[in-house]
Amino acid sequence: NSKLYAIDTYMDIDFRRGDVDPRGDVTVPTSPSTYFIDADMQHNALRVCENSEAHLYNVTVDSSETGGIPEIGNPPFISDDSSTIILYRWLDIRTTDFPGTSLDGVRVEVNLTETPSNIVLDYLGKPINKTENGKVIIPVPTDVMLPKNWPNSKFIGNYKIECYYSNYSVSSSMSFVQFPCIDEEYNTELVTVVFTKLIPEFTVNMDVSNSVMQNEVVQVNATIYNTGTTNAYNVPVIFYDNGEEFGKRNAGVVMGDSTFVSVNWTAVSTTPSEVHNISVVVNPSDAIDVIPEINYENNEAYKLITVYSRPDxxxxxxxxxxxxxxxxxxxxxxxxxxxxxxxxxxxxxxxxxxxxxxxxxxxxxxxxxxxxxxxxxxxxxxxxxxxxxxxxxxxxxxxxxxxxxxxxxxxxxxAEHSMVIDSDKVLPPSFTWKGYIIVKDNGSLTLSNATLTM
CATH class of the missing domain: 2.60.40.10 (Immunoglobulins)
Structure with missing residues (x-):
């Protein structure tokens, strides 16, 4: 009349038939029909009897002595007709949109055959019907141990998973590997549920001056729009000058919204009035970090910019x-x-x-x-x-x-002592002048039969 809960537990059980009876030194061959006969309990196992229950969550049994699986006829878990042993595995469900971004708050429904015990729910410490950080762990029964039969189990490990997020839903089916495969490799099953209809859709506008000056540092602006059905993160945005990359940014764009990014471009030119094709591509389809989206054909914007020589x-x-x-x-x-x-x-x-x-x-x-x-x-x-x-x-x-x-x-x-002739002037027949004689401003000087001694 006891209950055993074993969660994330490791068991070292000796499967060999000729084991020493734990009550003494007598070694007696054991058969499946004598598992519960007091005189023949030489096989070490987890025995559940007399109206008892064992609920085993992610229990790993050391099977190294038998080549990795329990030896035929020597199961590690044994119950009598009045008792129950149920094996449980962890169903690890991850929910993402189509690009692979984790989705939080997804409602998860699994067709469980029983309501999980509060003991295991307390152990997990998180809800099992809604994702947190894009995941939820659900304890699911997969095998019921049956007495005296090999492989002494009934498999119940097929499940349907239904996930709901906003106005979208996704269904998936899965199956565990049945007993006797019960080591760590099989005790947790990872299922990724992808909401394929949750997918972004990008368009882009670019803003930059039509004409710039040689060697001028120009700010190139781009606005990224997401008209899809899910948010997008780390979206690559690449800028090109005549096909050569000169800048890259990564942007997050909420669905139904836009994000602004910018880079600086130096307008290098070698000829007068040189024309440059400046373009921006959001989420290039050939990029290593490309994000799945509906249409890649509308992800580019460009502008022809004339680079004029600097003043000289x-x-x-x-x-x-x-x-x-x-x-x-x-x-x-x-x-x-x-x-x-x-x-x-x-x-x-x-x-x-x-x-x-x-x-x-x-x-x-x-x-x-x-x-x-x-x-x-x-x-x-x-x-x-x-x-x-x-x-x-x-x-x-x-x-x-x-x-x-x-x-x-x-x-x-x-010099100021020069003779300035700036109008009609009659000079004496003979004179001496020390300095310049300057004729200016429409003045006139007529020399006739003159002798100049200089």
Whole structure:
């Protein structure tokens, strides 16, 4: 009138017929018909008798002495007609969507022939009708031991599994390997139930500028949409420049929602107005980590991007209102700035006199065009050849070449004691003048029968 529960238990039982009687030293051959005769209990076994029960969950028997299975006629579990021995195995059910992602909260129904004991339920410590972390362990009876018959068991280990998740259901059938195969290999049966209708479906949009500048670092954005029936994780998203991969991201996309990812791309080019095919592919069908989905034909987006050369500013020329000045004159210096690049630029133009900065001005120069910068220069205190240098600085964007950003020209400044003829003037028949005689501003000087002593 006893009950035995053995759970995840290992038994070392000696199966050989000529064993020593545990009650003494007499060795008597044993037959199946004398299992319970007191005088012939030489076979060591788990014996259940006199209205008793044994519930054996994942019990492993050491069968090394008999080549891996119980010896015929010497079962490890023996019951009399009034007792019951039931073998139970673990049914390990895993539930996933079609890509293989574990599903939690799946309701699981198995056609059990009996309600599991609270003892084993307490031992498991988890529900047996709903998955946690994508799995559930269910104790199921597989064999009922029968007295005095070999292999002295009745097999009851065929089961139907029904799983329910949201509005979807999946059925599966399975069967355990029957007694006497009762070692660890057979005592737990793994069954993976796949909800094949739970499958993602991806589409993608890409956002990037139509035109960029040479060597510019550009952000390429992609939005991944999942219009399928299950969430997706670690979805590969690969970016290409003319077919060459330059970036990869992994994204999780909840069904019915979208995820934003981005990578940086450096717009390297070797020719003017170079066109690049920038594309993004979500979940490429040939990727190692590809995720099963409904349709792979709508997983790509692309855009043709023109890469323009950077600005290249140069001082094309420096000009003066006239090639000379008289000390004290306010003259205009004009600098022509040319942009040979394909990108507009802004810059600061600095003017130097004999290496000393004396003026500056901002300029905007369109691509492949010129702009003029005019500034005033007061010649007070100057005399002789004056070196004027124009420098281009602080270009935005940065230039491709800065070796042509400077140019110099010379203007001659006459001293203030020079004779200036800037209108009609009559000179005396004979005179002496120390210094320059300058004719300018529409003035005229007529020399006739003149002798100049210099």
């Amino acid at each position: 500013l140069s001082v094309e020329s420096i000009s003066f209102l006239r090639p000379f000045a008289v000390e004290g004159d306010e003259i205009t210096i004009s600098a022509s700035i040319f942009n040979s690049g394909e990108t507009d630029a802004n810059a600061e133009i600095e003017f130097y006199k004999a290496g000393m900065l004396f003026n500056s001005s901002d300029v905007s120069v369109a691509a492949e065009d010129s702009s003029f910068v005019n500034i005033s220069f007061n010649t007070a205190g100057e005399g002789g050849n004056v070196l004027i240098t124009v420098k281009i600085t602080n270009s935005t964007p940065e230039e491709s070449n800065v070796l042509n950003n400077e140019k110099s020209e010379t203007i001659f400044v006459y």
